[in-house]
Amino acid sequence: xxxxxxxxxxxxxxxxxxxxxxxxxxxxxxxxxxxxxxxxxxxxxxxxxxxxxxxxxxxxxxxxxxxx
Numbered sequence: 809x810x811x812x813x814x815x816x817x818x819x820x821x822x823x824x825x826x827x828x829x830x831x832x833x834x835x836x837x838x839x840x841x842x843x844x845x846x847x848x849x850x851x852x853x854x855x856x857x858x859x860x861x862x863x864x865x866x867x868x869x870x871x872x873x874x875x876x
Contacts, residue, residue: 823829867874
């Protein structure tokens, strides 16, 4: 009876069942990759280009300069 309970405990243990642990680690890696991709997309969305800024350019440094 004690041998049967040891097999039962080993099959439920994370380190004892190679198939179950590898499946768990695979899904954990997939979840982490998805979280990083979505986090990167969210950060790129928040820091996106907001449009053409209104920059004051000195008149003499334009392509066609305008001197006074």
